[in-house]
Amino acid sequence: MKTNKISSINFKLQLLAKIWSVFIIVFALMMFLGYAINYIQTGVADSYTQDDYPPIENLIPISLLCSVIGLVIAWQWECLGGFINIDLFF
DSSP: OOHHHHHHHHHHHHHHHHHHHHHHHHHHHHHHHHHHHHHHHHHHOOOOSSSSOOOOOOOOOOOHHHHHHHHHHTTHHHHHHHHHHHHTTT
């Protein structure tokens, strides 16, 4: 009886994680699409950037990309996708 309840909770958590991952993936794709359209129209991905900025500012977009890749992989292989999401931030 107890394992049935645990498997039900496990299924609900997996479903909730997949639903949230869809929202995050769609948000990241919308951001990427906006930059891509701006780059096609103007030739510059972000026209408000400064000429000389430190390369460390690229870490946030790179971490977003790694997170989205981890979420997509987690749909098929949960452990590998979770490892990519959690481990690449540290």
